Amino acid sequence: MTATLTFGPPATSPGRATFTALAARETRRLVLNPVFLFAVAFIVFVLWAGPDAGITEIDTSNPYPAIFLGGFGMMATYWLTRSMRASEPVVGVTPVTQPARTAALCAVALVPFACGCLALLRFVQLIPVSSPLYGPFSPSARVAVLVGQIVVPALGGPLLGVALGRWVRFPGAAFVLFLVLYGWVSLVTIVTMAYPDSALVAVLRLFAPFAFFTLHSDAGGVTAWRGSPWFFIGWQLALCAIAVLVALLRGAEGPVRSRIIRTLAIAGVAAVILLMLAATGGFTHAVTA
Amino acid sequence: MVGPVLRAGAWPAVAGVSGVAVVVGGCGVAFPAAATALFPICFALLAAAAAFTLDEPASLVVDVTPTGPVRRTQIRAVALLAPLAAGALVMVAAAMRGLALPWASAGLALAGNVLLGFAAACVVRTRTGEPGAAVGTAVVLVLMAPSLVPQVARWVRTFPVPGADGPSSDPVWWIVLAVCVVAIATSVSRPRLRRARPLLAGSIWRRPA
Numbered sequence: 001m002t003a004t005l006t007f008g009p010p011a012t013s014p015g016r017a018t019f020t021a022l023a024a025r026e027t028r029r030l031v032l033n034p035v036f037l038f039a040v041a042f043i044v045f046v047l048w049a050g051p052d053a054g055i056t057e058i059d060t061s062n063p064y065p066a067i068f069l070g071g072f073g074m075m076a077t078y079w080l081t082r083s084m085r086a087s088e089p090v091v092g093v094t095p096v097t098q099p100a101r102t103a104a105l106c107a108v109a110l111v112p113f114a115c116g117c118l119a120l121l122r123f124v125q126l127i128p129v130s131s132p133l134y135g136p137f138s139p140s141a142r143v144a145v146l147v148g149q150i151v152v153p154a155l156g157g158p159l160l161g162v163a164l165g166r167w168v169r170f171p172g173a174a175f176v177l178f179l180v181l182y183g184w185v186s187l188v189t190i191v192t193m194a195y196p197d198s199a200l201v202a203v204l205r206l207f208a209p210f211a212f213f214t215l216h217s218d219a220g221g222v223t224a225w226r227g228s229p230w231f232f233i234g235w236q237l238a239l240c241a242i243a244v245l246v247a248l249l250r251g252a253e254g255p256v257r258s259r260i261i262r263t264l265a266i267a268g269v270a271a272v273i274l275l276m277l278a279a280t281g282g283f284t285h286a287v288t289a
Numbered sequence: 290m291v292g293p294v295l296r297a298g299a300w301p302a303v304a305g306v307s308g309v310a311v312v313v314g315g316c317g318v319a320f321p322a323a324a325t326a327l328f329p330i331c332f333a334l335l336a337a338a339a340a341f342t343l344d345e346p347a348s349l350v351v352d353v354t355p356t357g358p359v360r361r362t363q364i365r366a367v368a369l370l371a372p373l374a375a376g377a378l379v380m381v382a383a384a385m386r387g388l389a390l391p392w393a394s395a396g397l398a399l400a401g402n403v404l405l406g407f408a409a410a411c412v413v414r415t416r417t418g419e420p421g422a423a424v425g426t427a428v429v430l431v432l433m434a435p436s437l438v439p440q441v442a443r444w445v446r447t448f449p450v451p452g453a454d455g456p457s458s459d460p461v462w463w464i465v466l467a468v469c470v471v472a473i474a475t476s477v478s479r480p481r482l483r484r485a486r487p488l489l490a491g492s493i494w495r496r497p498a
Contacts, residue, residue: 035426060439067437075426170302171422172337175429176309179330182433183313186326194322 018096022104029080030108030158039072040115047122056216058133058145065119065150066210070157071178073112077158078174081105081165098251099260102166106244109158116154120146135214135222136289137229141282144229145213152236153210159240160209163247185210192225196286202226203279209239223288228281235278238271298368299344302421306341307375310334314379318386326436328395329448331379332402333432335372339406340428341421342368348418358477362411372403394449394459401462401469402432402447408469411476 030036043065051061084091084101091101123146127133134142164173188205189212195201196215205211206227217223245264252260310331317327342365376399383390406428413420435442446458 064438170305171419172302172306172341172425175337175426176306176334179334179429179433180309180313182437183316183327183330186330187316187320187323190323190326191320 015100019100019104019107022096022101023107026080026104027108027111030076030111033076033080035072035079036076036112039068039076043068043115043119047119047126050126055127055133057135057214057222058127058131059149059212059214060216061127062123062146062149063210063212065116066153066157067182069112069116069119070153070210071182072157073109073154074157074161074164074178075174077105077108077161078165080108081162082171099248099256102162102247102250105162105165106159106247109155109162112158113151113155116151119154120150123150132289133222135224136283136287137213137224141229144233148229148233148236149210149213152233152240156209156236156240156243159243159247163243166247166250181209184208185212196223196225199226199279203275206232206235206275206278209236217288219288221288223286224283225286226279226283228278231274231278231281234274235271238267238274241267242271295364295367297345297347298365299341299419299421300368302341302344303338303368303371306334306338306425307372310338310372311375311379314376315382318379318382318388321386321388324383324388324390325448325450328379328383328390329433329436332376332399332448333429335376335399336402336406336428336432337425338372338375339369339403340410340424342366342407343410343414344419344421345414346419362473362477366407369403369407372406373399376403389451391449391451394457397462398448398458401465404469405432405465408472408476411473415476 046061046064055061129139129142129146134145137145160177161174164177170176185208188201188208192201192205192212193215202225205225211227211232213225213227213229215223215225242264245260245267249257249260249264313327313334314331317324317331320327343362380390380392380395380399384392406424409424409428410420413424417423432447435445435447443455445461446456447461449458
């Protein structure tokens with residue numbers, strides 16, 4: 001009796017199939033996380049209710065997605081990542097490497113990112129880009145301001161949570177970092193009110209995952225602070241890439257590790273360049289319109 | 290008795306979060322214009338630090354020792370001195386810098402924040418041995434709600450703001466203090482870890498010889 005074995009390409013790559021299954025499982029865990037559910041419910045309520053009648057500029061109503069999808073999303077993914085620590089001795093001996101599991105965790109950030117995109121569309125519907133509430137920015141810069149304040153933080157916050165969960169053991173790290181970032185953004189915004197034309201203060205204001213670009217002027221109108229919203233998006237995306245790479249670095253070995261470190265260095269340099277371009281581009285001084 | 294119970298406390302977490310709070314409060318002192326934004330963050334961090342004082346990684350063993358929860362909670366309450374001292378340090382620095390804050394109300398808010406974190410930890414400690422992370426997060430989110438969502442600040446304020454319109458924070462904190470005292474008294478009178486005990490009793494102590 002003879003047996004004939006036929007070899008051919010599998011329908012899908014086993015690595016990709018495993019990654020897809022892991023990512024689907026982690027995504028299911030995220031969307032059932034009570035903190036994330038609360039954040040999404042709050043954003044839905046805020047965007048359904050619409051901005052206050054007496055709104056004077058966009059920055060009074062657009063930080064909510066960054067706080068709730070980004071900040072709360074960071075806490076949710078941090079817990080998601082940490083919750084696997086207890087089962088690490090069992091999970092660690094499976095054929096799936098830790099970087100592959102980390103990549104699957106990073107993939108869940110697509111959910112808050114999609115929520116951020118929907119929030120942006122609803123925000124533009126509530127306050128059209130042609131509204132004077134955006135200040136003296138050009139129409140494309142207005143879109144960039146919104147993308148940088150609504151969509152990218154919704155992506156970056158959860159990615160930061162995964163990186164934090166991979167490297168930090170302290171269980172309260174997520175809320176401490178959330179408060180530190182919130183305090184930093186508040187501090188540099190208040191300092192910018194006092195020194196709106198300072199280049200150094202502009203760098204400090206943009207040296208954050210979220211930044212305000214406008215302020216209601218007491219004399220009437222909206223003041224746009226210095227800085228380029230487009231390059232700021234580049235800086236934010238560089239931060240996202242750094243968060244992913246730092247998360248993937250945990251457990252990476254051999255050539256993969258050296259490749260991640262090399263890419264991390266490139267991303268770091270790109271982040272610095274983009275931060276400088278963000279601070280020096282756009283308006284070179286505060287402009288009121 | 291006191292020494293081992295205190296040594297087993299989550300001192301790195303309590304001291305670390307209190308340290309971050311001092312840094313945030315210090316920035317508020319250095320930049321007085323930002324004080325009303327940064328001091329609530331500082332106080333929320335101190336409340337979170339207080340939530341870690343009851344963390345007990347060995348709770349499955351500790352909870353069946355003859356030392357009762359009242360005594361253990363009393364000893365661990367000593368650790369509250371760290372966040373209280375950190376808050377007092379920030380307030381003294383702010384006073385020396387000449388910040389015009391309602392100091393009595395700020396002191397009440399500091400005590401209320403720290404006691405709220407501790408009381409919430411006492412309540413959750415009856416269910417789990419390490420309530421710090423979950424309670425800290427919950428307390429921070431509750432305390433920061435007026436800052437994160439300005440609409441909430443129209444109804445409730447957790448930090449006194451000089452000369453501001455809107456509700457005062459004092460009634461909130463007096464009510465919180467009273468509720469916290471009741472919650473602590475109730476929680477320490479209960480047996481600890483009601484869910485974990487049967488598991489422990491069945492799996493270890495009643496193992497057949």
